[in-house]
Amino acid sequence: MEQTPTLPQEIDILIEHGVVIPMDEPEHILYDGSVAVHAGRILAVGPAEELAGRFAPQKRIDARKRAVLPGFVDTHHHCLQNLLKGSRDDCTLADWIDSVSAPRIVMAVGDYLRGNYELQYHATRVGCAEALRSGITTLLNMEWATDPSLLDIYEEAGIRAIHTLTMTDYDQWNRPGMIMPLDKAYALAEALIARAQAAKEGMIYFRYGLACPNSCTTELMQEVRRRATEQGVAIHIHIAETEFEWNNIHNRYGKTPVQYLRDIGLLGPDVLGAHCIWLNEEDIRILRDTGTSVAHCPECNMKIADGAAPIAEMLAAGVTVSLATDSCAVNDNMDMFEAARVAAFLQKLRMKEACVLPAYQALELANVGGARALGLEQEIGTLTPGKRADIILVDLTAPHLRPINNIVNNLVYCASAPHDVVTVIVDGRLVVEDGGLLTMDVEEVYSAAERYIVRRFSEAGLYVSPYYRFQRD
Numbered sequence: 001m002e003q004t005p006t007l008p009q010e011i012d013i014l015i016e017h018g019v020v021i022p023m024d025e026p027e028h029i030l031y032d033g034s035v036a037v038h039a040g041r042i043l044a045v046g047p048a049e050e051l052a053g054r055f056a057p058q059k060r061i062d063a064r065k066r067a068v069l070p071g072f073v074d075t076h077h078h079c080l081q082n083l084l085k086g087s088r089d090d091c092t093l094a095d096w097i098d099s100v101s102a103p104r105i106v107m108a109v110g111d112y113l114r115g116n117y118e119l120q121y122h123a124t125r126v127g128c129a130e131a132l133r134s135g136i137t138t139l140l141n142m143e144w145a146t147d148p149s150l151l152d153i154y155e156e157a158g159i160r161a162i163h164t165l166t167m168t169d170y171d172q173w174n175r176p177g178m179i180m181p182l183d184k185a186y187a188l189a190e191a192l193i194a195r196a197q198a199a200k201e202g203m204i205y206f207r208y209g210l211a212c213p214n215s216c217t218t219e220l221m222q223e224v225r226r227r228a229t230e231q232g233v234a235i236h237i238h239i240a241e242t243e244f245e246w247n248n249i250h251n252r253y254g255k256t257p258v259q260y261l262r263d264i265g266l267l268g269p270d271v272l273g274a275h276c277i278w279l280n281e282e283d284i285r286i287l288r289d290t291g292t293s294v295a296h297c298p299e300c301n302m303k304i305a306d307g308a309a310p311i312a313e314m315l316a317a318g319v320t321v322s323l324a325t326d327s328c329a330v331n332d333n334m335d336m337f338e339a340a341r342v343a344a345f346l347q348k349l350r351m352k353e354a355c356v357l358p359a360y361q362a363l364e365l366a367n368v369g370g371a372r373a374l375g376l377e378q379e380i381g382t383l384t385p386g387k388r389a390d391i392i393l394v395d396l397t398a399p400h401l402r403p404i405n406n407i408v409n410n411l412v413y414c415a416s417a418p419h420d421v422v423t424v425i426v427d428g429r430l431v432v433e434d435g436g437l438l439t440m441d442v443e444e445v446y447s448a449a450e451r452y453i454v455r456r457f458s459e460a461g462l463y464v465s466p467y468y469r470f471q472r473d
Protein backbone atom coordinates (compact mmCIF):
# COMPACT_ATOMS: atom_id res chain seq x y z
CA MET A 1 0.00 0.00 0.00
CA GLU A 2 1.29 3.41 -0.91
CA GLN A 3 2.02 5.73 2.00
CA THR A 4 0.38 9.18 1.97
CA PRO A 5 3.18 11.74 2.09
CA THR A 6 2.98 13.95 5.19
CA LEU A 7 3.20 17.63 4.39
CA PRO A 8 5.72 19.61 6.43
CA GLN A 9 4.12 21.45 9.32
CA GLU A 10 3.97 25.24 8.99
CA ILE A 11 5.78 26.95 11.84
CA ASP A 12 7.09 30.42 12.76
CA ILE A 13 10.86 29.91 13.01
CA LEU A 14 13.37 27.15 12.29
CA ILE A 15 16.87 27.68 13.69
CA GLU A 16 19.08 25.41 11.59
CA HIS A 17 22.52 23.79 11.68
CA GLY A 18 23.71 25.22 15.00
CA VAL A 19 25.57 23.72 17.94
CA VAL A 20 22.47 23.21 20.07
CA ILE A 21 23.15 23.14 23.84
CA PRO A 22 19.74 22.48 25.44
CA MET A 23 21.11 22.62 29.06
CA ASP A 24 18.89 19.73 30.17
CA GLU A 25 21.71 17.15 30.20
CA PRO A 26 25.42 17.79 29.51
CA GLU A 27 25.55 15.00 26.91
CA HIS A 28 22.59 16.34 24.89
CA ILE A 29 24.69 18.69 22.74
CA LEU A 30 23.87 18.49 19.01
CA TYR A 31 26.69 19.63 16.71
CA ASP A 32 24.40 19.96 13.68
CA GLY A 33 21.12 20.69 15.39
CA SER A 34 17.93 22.63 14.80
CA VAL A 35 15.23 24.15 16.97
CA ALA A 36 11.66 24.62 15.77
CA VAL A 37 9.65 27.48 17.26
CA HIS A 38 5.94 28.04 16.93
CA ALA A 39 3.36 30.20 18.73
CA GLY A 40 5.88 31.36 21.32
CA ARG A 41 7.03 27.88 22.29
CA ILE A 42 9.74 25.39 21.39
CA LEU A 43 8.14 22.74 19.20
CA ALA A 44 11.09 20.46 18.56
CA VAL A 45 14.84 20.12 19.13
CA GLY A 46 16.78 17.61 17.06
CA PRO A 47 19.28 16.82 14.32
CA ALA A 48 19.11 19.42 11.52
CA GLU A 49 18.46 16.83 8.81
CA GLU A 50 15.49 15.36 10.65
CA LEU A 51 13.81 18.71 11.44
CA ALA A 52 14.36 20.08 7.90
CA GLY A 53 11.95 17.51 6.50
CA ARG A 54 9.30 18.01 9.16
CA PHE A 55 8.81 21.77 9.13
CA ALA A 56 8.01 24.57 6.70
CA PRO A 57 9.05 27.72 8.58
CA GLN A 58 8.03 31.30 7.89
CA LYS A 59 11.55 32.30 8.89
CA ARG A 60 14.75 30.29 8.73
CA ILE A 61 17.68 31.31 10.91
CA ASP A 62 21.04 30.01 9.74
CA ALA A 63 22.89 28.95 12.88
CA ARG A 64 26.04 27.58 11.24
CA LYS A 65 29.07 28.48 13.40
CA ARG A 66 26.67 29.57 16.15
CA ALA A 67 25.87 28.04 19.53
CA VAL A 68 22.14 27.83 20.30
CA LEU A 69 21.36 28.15 24.01
CA PRO A 70 18.48 28.96 26.35
CA GLY A 71 18.33 32.73 27.03
CA PHE A 72 20.06 34.00 30.15
CA VAL A 73 18.01 34.48 33.30
CA ASP A 74 19.42 37.38 35.35
CA THR A 75 17.83 37.06 38.78
CA HIS A 76 19.03 40.26 40.43
CA HIS A 77 19.46 43.62 38.75
CA HIS A 78 18.69 47.29 39.40
CA CYS A 79 18.09 49.10 36.09
CA LEU A 80 18.30 52.47 37.85
CA GLN A 81 21.99 51.82 38.38
CA ASN A 82 22.59 51.30 34.63
CA LEU A 83 22.65 55.11 34.61
CA LEU A 84 25.51 55.18 37.14
CA LYS A 85 28.25 53.15 35.42
CA GLY A 86 31.68 54.48 36.31
CA SER A 87 30.34 57.40 38.31
CA ARG A 88 32.30 56.49 41.43
CA ASP A 89 34.42 53.36 41.82
CA ASP A 90 37.13 51.99 44.08
CA CYS A 91 35.54 53.25 47.30
CA THR A 92 33.93 51.51 50.29
CA LEU A 93 30.35 50.29 50.06
CA ALA A 94 29.22 52.79 52.72
CA ASP A 95 30.85 55.63 50.79
CA TRP A 96 29.38 54.40 47.50
CA ILE A 97 25.88 54.15 48.95
CA ASP A 98 26.22 57.61 50.43
CA SER A 99 27.65 59.43 47.44
CA VAL A 100 26.33 57.49 44.43
CA SER A 101 23.35 55.26 45.13
CA ALA A 102 21.36 57.06 47.86
CA PRO A 103 21.05 60.46 46.09
CA ARG A 104 19.61 58.73 42.99
CA ILE A 105 17.19 56.64 45.04
CA VAL A 106 16.06 59.80 46.83
CA MET A 107 15.57 61.33 43.36
CA ALA A 108 13.65 58.26 42.11
CA VAL A 109 11.29 58.25 45.10
CA GLY A 110 10.86 62.05 45.20
CA ASP A 111 10.25 62.36 41.46
CA TYR A 112 7.74 59.50 41.56
CA LEU A 113 5.81 61.13 44.40
CA ARG A 114 5.75 64.38 42.37
CA GLY A 115 4.41 62.48 39.33
CA ASN A 116 7.64 62.76 37.32
CA TYR A 117 8.65 59.33 35.98
CA GLU A 118 11.53 60.36 33.70
CA LEU A 119 14.36 58.88 35.79
CA GLN A 120 12.82 55.41 35.90
CA TYR A 121 11.72 55.73 32.27
CA HIS A 122 15.29 56.17 31.04
CA ALA A 123 16.66 53.61 33.51
CA THR A 124 14.22 50.92 32.38
CA ARG A 125 14.87 51.62 28.69
CA VAL A 126 18.67 51.44 28.95
CA GLY A 127 18.39 48.38 31.24
CA CYS A 128 16.20 46.51 28.74
CA ALA A 129 18.39 47.51 25.78
CA GLU A 130 21.61 46.35 27.41
CA ALA A 131 20.01 43.16 28.79
CA LEU A 132 18.64 42.05 25.42
CA ARG A 133 21.86 42.87 23.57
CA SER A 134 23.60 40.67 26.17
CA GLY A 135 21.24 37.73 25.66
CA ILE A 136 19.26 38.17 28.88
CA THR A 137 15.74 37.03 28.04
CA THR A 138 14.40 37.09 31.62
CA LEU A 139 15.36 39.97 33.90
CA LEU A 140 14.53 40.51 37.55
CA ASN A 141 14.57 44.28 37.95
CA MET A 142 14.55 45.33 41.62
CA GLU A 143 13.49 48.94 41.42
CA TRP A 144 12.44 51.80 43.60
CA ALA A 145 9.27 53.72 42.80
CA THR A 146 8.24 52.86 39.24
CA ASP A 147 4.89 53.94 37.88
CA PRO A 148 2.89 51.01 36.43
CA SER A 149 2.79 52.78 33.03
CA LEU A 150 6.56 52.19 32.73
CA LEU A 151 6.02 48.43 32.60
CA ASP A 152 4.99 49.09 28.99
CA ILE A 153 8.73 49.38 28.29
CA TYR A 154 9.31 45.67 29.03
CA GLU A 155 6.58 44.80 26.52
CA GLU A 156 7.87 47.16 23.86
CA ALA A 157 11.43 45.90 24.32
CA GLY A 158 10.18 42.30 24.32
CA ILE A 159 11.91 41.10 27.49
CA ARG A 160 10.45 38.76 30.11
CA ALA A 161 10.51 40.72 33.36
CA ILE A 162 10.12 40.15 37.05
CA HIS A 163 9.42 43.65 38.26
CA THR A 164 10.22 44.13 41.93
CA LEU A 165 9.24 47.09 44.09
CA THR A 166 11.83 47.79 46.77
CA MET A 167 10.34 48.59 50.17
CA THR A 168 12.12 49.87 53.24
CA ASP A 169 11.02 51.58 56.45
CA TYR A 170 13.99 51.68 58.81
CA ASP A 171 16.30 54.65 58.53
CA GLN A 172 19.52 53.19 59.90
CA TRP A 173 20.85 52.72 56.37
CA ASN A 174 18.48 54.99 54.56
CA ARG A 175 18.15 58.69 53.99
CA PRO A 176 14.66 59.88 54.87
CA GLY A 177 13.92 60.65 51.19
CA MET A 178 14.55 57.01 50.22
CA ILE A 179 11.62 55.77 52.26
CA MET A 180 8.32 55.91 50.44
CA PRO A 181 5.35 56.27 52.82
CA LEU A 182 4.07 52.71 53.33
CA ASP A 183 0.48 53.45 52.35
CA LYS A 184 1.78 54.79 49.01
CA ALA A 185 4.12 51.81 48.60
CA TYR A 186 1.32 49.28 49.19
CA ALA A 187 -0.99 51.16 46.81
CA LEU A 188 1.75 51.15 44.17
CA ALA A 189 2.31 47.41 44.72
CA GLU A 190 -1.41 46.76 44.11
CA ALA A 191 -1.28 48.79 40.90
CA LEU A 192 1.88 46.99 39.74
CA ILE A 193 0.30 43.59 40.44
CA ALA A 194 -2.73 44.56 38.32
CA ARG A 195 -0.47 45.88 35.54
CA ALA A 196 1.64 42.71 35.53
CA GLN A 197 -1.49 40.56 35.34
CA ALA A 198 -2.74 42.57 32.36
CA ALA A 199 0.41 41.74 30.35
CA LYS A 200 0.61 38.84 27.91
CA GLU A 201 0.62 35.68 29.98
CA GLY A 202 4.03 34.84 31.42
CA MET A 203 5.76 38.04 30.25
CA ILE A 204 5.63 40.25 33.37
CA TYR A 205 5.60 39.09 36.99
CA PHE A 206 5.55 41.23 40.11
CA ARG A 207 7.50 40.61 43.32
CA TYR A 208 7.61 42.45 46.59
CA GLY A 209 11.15 43.64 47.21
CA LEU A 210 12.42 44.06 50.75
CA ALA A 211 15.62 46.11 50.73
CA CYS A 212 17.43 44.01 53.36
CA PRO A 213 16.91 42.78 56.94
CA ASN A 214 18.91 45.78 58.12
CA SER A 215 16.74 48.44 56.54
CA CYS A 216 13.29 46.87 57.08
CA THR A 217 11.51 46.46 60.39
CA THR A 218 10.17 43.05 61.44
CA GLU A 219 6.65 44.52 61.13
CA LEU A 220 7.18 45.52 57.50
CA MET A 221 8.64 42.13 56.57
CA GLN A 222 5.79 40.24 58.24
CA GLU A 223 3.17 42.47 56.60
CA VAL A 224 4.79 41.96 53.17
CA ARG A 225 4.90 38.18 53.84
CA ARG A 226 1.19 38.24 54.70
CA ARG A 227 0.25 40.23 51.59
CA ALA A 228 2.48 38.15 49.30
CA THR A 229 0.89 34.90 50.51
CA GLU A 230 -2.62 36.32 50.22
CA GLN A 231 -2.00 37.75 46.73
CA GLY A 232 0.00 34.78 45.44
CA VAL A 233 3.04 36.89 44.52
CA ALA A 234 6.65 36.22 45.46
CA ILE A 235 9.31 38.09 47.45
CA HIS A 236 12.84 39.23 46.67
CA ILE A 237 15.29 40.51 49.31
CA HIS A 238 19.02 41.16 49.78
CA ILE A 239 20.19 38.68 52.45
CA ALA A 240 23.50 38.61 54.37
CA GLU A 241 25.26 40.79 51.80
CA THR A 242 27.70 42.48 54.17
CA GLU A 243 29.46 41.79 57.44
CA PHE A 244 27.96 45.10 58.60
CA GLU A 245 24.43 43.69 58.13
CA TRP A 246 25.39 40.42 59.85
CA ASN A 247 26.79 42.32 62.85
CA ASN A 248 23.76 44.62 63.10
CA ILE A 249 21.24 41.78 62.96
CA HIS A 250 23.29 39.70 65.38
CA ASN A 251 23.56 42.60 67.83
CA ARG A 252 19.85 43.35 67.56
CA TYR A 253 18.41 39.79 67.68
CA GLY A 254 21.25 37.48 68.72
CA LYS A 255 20.95 35.44 65.48
CA THR A 256 22.26 35.36 61.94
CA PRO A 257 20.23 37.20 59.25
CA VAL A 258 19.03 33.86 57.79
CA GLN A 259 17.95 32.52 61.20
CA TYR A 260 16.20 35.80 61.97
CA LEU A 261 14.33 35.74 58.63
CA ARG A 262 13.27 32.13 59.22
CA ASP A 263 12.08 32.93 62.75
CA ILE A 264 9.89 35.82 61.60
CA GLY A 265 8.31 33.51 59.00
CA LEU A 266 9.63 35.25 55.91
CA LEU A 267 11.53 32.46 54.13
CA GLY A 268 9.95 29.98 51.73
CA PRO A 269 9.99 28.62 48.16
CA ASP A 270 8.65 31.95 46.86
CA VAL A 271 11.56 33.90 48.35
CA LEU A 272 14.68 34.71 46.36
CA GLY A 273 17.59 36.08 48.39
CA ALA A 274 20.29 38.13 46.67
CA HIS A 275 23.94 37.61 47.68
CA CYS A 276 23.72 35.28 50.75
CA ILE A 277 27.43 35.71 51.51
CA TRP A 278 27.61 35.68 55.30
CA LEU A 279 26.19 32.21 55.99
CA ASN A 280 27.15 29.38 58.32
CA GLU A 281 26.31 25.68 57.87
CA GLU A 282 23.01 26.01 59.70
CA ASP A 283 22.02 28.97 57.49
CA ILE A 284 22.64 26.86 54.38
CA ARG A 285 20.44 24.07 55.81
CA ILE A 286 17.72 26.65 56.55
CA LEU A 287 17.79 27.94 52.96
CA ARG A 288 17.49 24.38 51.67
CA ASP A 289 14.79 23.28 54.11
CA THR A 290 12.63 26.37 53.52
CA GLY A 291 13.13 26.15 49.73
CA THR A 292 14.54 29.68 49.65
CA SER A 293 16.56 30.39 46.45
CA VAL A 294 19.73 32.40 46.02
CA ALA A 295 20.78 35.01 43.42
CA HIS A 296 24.58 34.91 43.32
CA CYS A 297 26.25 38.15 42.17
CA PRO A 298 29.98 37.32 42.15
CA GLU A 299 31.27 40.36 40.28
CA CYS A 300 29.48 42.87 42.51
CA ASN A 301 30.55 40.97 45.63
CA MET A 302 34.18 41.16 44.53
CA LYS A 303 34.16 44.77 43.35
CA ILE A 304 32.73 46.20 46.54
CA ALA A 305 34.61 43.65 48.67
CA ASP A 306 31.51 42.19 50.34
CA GLY A 307 32.95 38.68 50.51
CA ALA A 308 32.69 35.36 48.68
CA ALA A 309 29.40 33.47 48.98
CA PRO A 310 29.66 29.76 49.87
CA ILE A 311 28.14 28.69 46.54
CA ALA A 312 29.94 25.33 46.38
CA GLU A 313 28.53 24.37 49.79
CA MET A 314 25.04 25.63 48.89
CA LEU A 315 25.00 23.60 45.67
CA ALA A 316 26.27 20.52 47.52
CA ALA A 317 23.51 20.96 50.12
CA GLY A 318 20.81 21.23 47.43
CA VAL A 319 20.04 24.97 47.66
CA THR A 320 18.71 26.45 44.38
CA VAL A 321 21.35 28.90 43.16
CA SER A 322 21.02 31.31 40.23
CA LEU A 323 23.30 33.92 38.73
CA ALA A 324 22.89 37.67 38.52
CA THR A 325 24.61 40.86 37.40
CA ASP A 326 23.22 42.99 40.26
CA SER A 327 23.99 46.42 38.91
CA CYS A 328 25.88 48.17 36.18
CA ALA A 329 27.38 50.43 38.83
CA VAL A 330 29.13 47.53 40.58
CA ASN A 331 29.76 44.99 37.81
CA ASP A 332 29.79 46.98 35.32
CA ASN A 333 27.90 45.19 32.59
CA MET A 334 25.15 42.64 31.96
CA ASP A 335 27.44 39.90 30.66
CA MET A 336 26.19 36.57 32.02
CA PHE A 337 29.08 34.63 30.40
CA GLU A 338 31.42 36.81 32.42
CA ALA A 339 29.28 36.33 35.55
CA ALA A 340 29.45 32.52 35.08
CA ARG A 341 33.20 32.69 34.50
CA VAL A 342 33.80 34.89 37.56
CA ALA A 343 31.51 32.68 39.68
CA ALA A 344 33.61 29.66 38.72
CA PHE A 345 36.91 31.48 39.38
CA LEU A 346 35.74 32.76 42.74
CA GLN A 347 34.64 29.34 44.03
CA LYS A 348 37.86 27.72 42.82
CA LEU A 349 39.88 30.36 44.66
CA ARG A 350 37.73 30.21 47.80
CA MET A 351 37.94 26.42 48.02
CA LYS A 352 41.55 26.30 46.74
CA GLU A 353 40.26 23.55 44.47
CA ALA A 354 40.26 23.96 40.68
CA CYS A 355 37.64 21.22 40.11
CA VAL A 356 34.94 23.15 41.98
CA LEU A 357 32.09 24.73 39.92
CA PRO A 358 33.09 23.40 36.49
CA ALA A 359 32.06 25.25 33.32
CA TYR A 360 28.80 23.36 32.63
CA GLN A 361 27.57 23.85 36.20
CA ALA A 362 28.53 27.55 36.10
CA LEU A 363 26.58 27.95 32.84
CA GLU A 364 23.60 26.13 34.38
CA LEU A 365 23.39 28.84 37.06
CA ALA A 366 22.90 31.40 34.28
CA ASN A 367 19.87 29.78 32.66
CA VAL A 368 18.26 26.73 34.26
CA GLY A 369 19.35 27.82 37.77
CA GLY A 370 17.63 31.16 37.24
CA ALA A 371 14.47 29.48 35.99
CA ARG A 372 14.35 27.27 39.11
CA ALA A 373 15.09 30.19 41.45
CA LEU A 374 12.13 32.10 39.99
CA GLY A 375 9.81 29.07 40.08
CA LEU A 376 9.63 29.14 36.26
CA GLU A 377 11.47 25.89 35.48
CA GLN A 378 8.41 24.43 33.77
CA GLU A 379 8.40 27.37 31.34
CA ILE A 380 11.97 28.53 30.67
CA GLY A 381 15.64 27.68 31.37
CA THR A 382 16.26 24.82 28.90
CA LEU A 383 15.62 24.17 25.21
CA THR A 384 12.87 21.62 25.76
CA PRO A 385 9.82 21.10 23.53
CA GLY A 386 6.81 22.68 25.18
CA LYS A 387 8.75 25.39 26.98
CA ARG A 388 8.59 29.05 25.99
CA ALA A 389 10.96 29.92 23.17
CA ASP A 390 13.62 32.03 24.93
CA ILE A 391 16.69 31.33 22.79
CA ILE A 392 20.04 32.96 22.07
CA LEU A 393 22.55 32.39 19.27
CA VAL A 394 26.23 32.94 20.03
CA ASP A 395 28.66 33.66 17.19
CA LEU A 396 31.62 31.28 17.41
CA THR A 397 33.81 32.91 14.76
CA ALA A 398 35.59 35.65 16.74
CA PRO A 399 39.29 35.05 17.53
CA HIS A 400 38.79 35.14 21.31
CA LEU A 401 36.57 32.02 21.10
CA ARG A 402 38.78 29.87 18.84
CA PRO A 403 39.83 27.12 18.48
CA ILE A 404 36.78 25.44 19.95
CA ASN A 405 38.17 22.43 21.78
CA ASN A 406 35.18 22.08 24.10
CA ILE A 407 32.11 24.12 23.26
CA VAL A 408 30.92 24.64 26.86
CA ASN A 409 34.40 25.43 28.22
CA ASN A 410 35.00 27.87 25.37
CA LEU A 411 31.69 29.66 25.97
CA VAL A 412 32.13 29.99 29.74
CA TYR A 413 35.81 30.88 29.73
CA CYS A 414 36.15 32.83 26.43
CA ALA A 415 32.82 34.36 25.41
CA SER A 416 31.65 37.92 25.92
CA ALA A 417 27.85 38.14 25.88
CA PRO A 418 27.38 41.69 24.51
CA HIS A 419 29.90 41.00 21.74
CA ASP A 420 29.10 37.40 20.83
CA VAL A 421 25.32 37.08 21.30
CA VAL A 422 23.98 37.85 17.83
CA THR A 423 20.39 36.64 17.90
CA VAL A 424 17.84 36.72 20.71
CA ILE A 425 14.33 35.29 20.71
CA VAL A 426 11.97 35.88 23.64
CA ASP A 427 8.66 34.04 23.82
CA GLY A 428 9.01 33.21 20.14
CA ARG A 429 9.57 36.85 19.14
CA LEU A 430 12.81 37.77 17.37
CA VAL A 431 14.16 40.79 19.29
CA VAL A 432 17.87 40.82 18.35
CA GLU A 433 19.09 39.88 14.86
CA ASP A 434 22.70 40.09 13.59
CA GLY A 435 23.60 41.86 16.84
CA GLY A 436 21.03 44.64 16.32
CA LEU A 437 18.08 45.25 18.64
CA LEU A 438 14.89 45.19 16.55
CA THR A 439 12.51 46.52 19.18
CA MET A 440 14.26 49.73 20.24
CA ASP A 441 16.42 52.36 18.55
CA VAL A 442 19.50 51.86 20.75
CA GLU A 443 21.16 55.16 19.81
CA GLU A 444 17.96 57.08 20.55
CA VAL A 445 17.53 55.26 23.89
CA TYR A 446 21.05 56.10 25.04
CA SER A 447 21.27 59.67 23.73
CA ALA A 448 17.91 60.52 25.34
CA ALA A 449 19.07 58.97 28.64
CA GLU A 450 22.39 60.84 28.52
CA ARG A 451 20.70 64.18 27.76
CA TYR A 452 18.38 63.55 30.69
CA ILE A 453 21.25 62.64 33.06
CA VAL A 454 23.21 65.79 32.21
CA ARG A 455 20.18 68.01 32.76
CA ARG A 456 18.64 66.37 35.84
CA PHE A 457 21.83 65.47 37.70
CA SER A 458 23.23 69.01 37.10
CA GLU A 459 19.99 70.54 38.47
CA ALA A 460 20.28 68.34 41.56
CA GLY A 461 23.95 69.24 42.09
CA LEU A 462 25.08 65.65 41.40
CA TYR A 463 28.24 64.70 39.57
CA VAL A 464 28.14 64.86 35.77
CA SER A 465 31.15 63.68 33.79
CA PRO A 466 33.09 66.39 31.88
CA TYR A 467 32.89 64.00 28.91
CA TYR A 468 29.41 65.34 28.11
CA ARG A 469 30.59 68.96 27.97
CA PHE A 470 32.61 68.11 24.89
CA GLN A 471 30.08 66.02 22.95
CA ARG A 472 28.31 67.45 19.91
CA ASP A 473 25.42 65.71 18.18
Ligand SMILES: [Zn+2]
Binding pocket: 076, 078, 142, 238, 274, 326
Ligand atom coordinates in the same frame (compact mmCIF):
# COMPACT_ATOMS: atom_id res chain seq x y z
ZN1 LIG B 1 21.10 44.54 44.73
